[in-house]
Amino acid sequence: MADNKEGGIVKTGHGEGLKMAVSLLQEFELPEGLLPLANVVEVGYVKSTGYMWIVQQEKVEHEFKMISKLVSYDTEINGFVEKKRIKTLKGVKAKELMLWPPVSEITIDDRQPAKIHFKSLAGITKTFPVEAFAAGQ
DSSP states (O other): OTGGGTTOEEEESHHHHHHHHHHHHHHTTOOTTSSOOOSEEEEEEETTTTEEEEEESSOEEEEEGGGTEEEEEEEEEEEEEETTEEEEEEEEEEOBTTBOOBEEEEEOOTTSTTEEEEEETTSOEEEEEGGGGSTTO
């Protein structure tokens, strides 16, 4: 993954890293609360490829109360970000029954801008209201 980071803009420390992560979510029209991070070590972004990475001190589990969904964010999260989408996502899992399948893609479809779709590696897609991932949720 080091090759993917080449030429990237990097912010270190919780304050600057979190600010950059939120800024990227805003730039690509994704909900600001999509990545509830804690103790950020580093956030990076390569504009030419869309590759984004986040390193945090510890894994974070967050419950999105509006949809009663528990999501786990690993110490390292990465993927390729583009308008209304993060693809080839690694480091994010959503609890389904007793399992934690990895989320591989997050998309907001222009035809349904109020809905956000989470696709797992198994090809299963779950759809939720975008507002459930607003900042502070």
